[in-house]
Amino acid sequence: MLERNQLKSRTQVTFVLPEETPAGPVSVVGDFNQWNPAAHPLKPRGDGTRAAHVSLPSHSSHSFRYLAAGDYWFDDEQADLHDGINGRIHT
Structure with a gap:
C-alpha cells in the first residue's frame, strides 16, 4: 500500500x-x-504493518520494488503504473 502526504x-x-x-x-x-x-528498510508500526517513508519531489515519477530476505524481489499491487519490471509512483 502507498500513502502520500503533500508537503x-x-x-x-x-x-x-x-x-x-x-x-x-x-x-x-x-x-x-x-x-x-x-537505504529504506521497512520498520514495524503499531497497527500490524511495517513501513518506510521517502520524501520525493512533487510532480515527479519514480521506479521502485521491494526486496525481501533471500533476494526475493516483488512489486506493489497499488503502484500507479507497472512498466514491465518495476512499479512506478507519481508524486
Whole structure:
C-alpha cells in the first residue's frame, strides 16, 4: 500500500506492507535511493504493518520494488503504473 502526504514542494510517500508478509526484513528500493536495500528498510508500526517513508519531489515519477530476505524481489499491487519490471509512483 502507498500513502502520500503533500508537503510544499515535496511529497512524503509511505510504503506499507503487512508486518509478516513476506517474513523477514524487507526494503523499498528504487531510483530515488540508487536501488540501495540499506537505504529504506521497512520498520514495524503499531497497527500490524511495517513501513518506510521517502520524501520525493512533487510532480515527479519514480521506479521502485521491494526486496525481501533471500533476494526475493516483488512489486506493489497499488503502484500507479507497472512498466514491465518495476512499479512506478507519481508524486
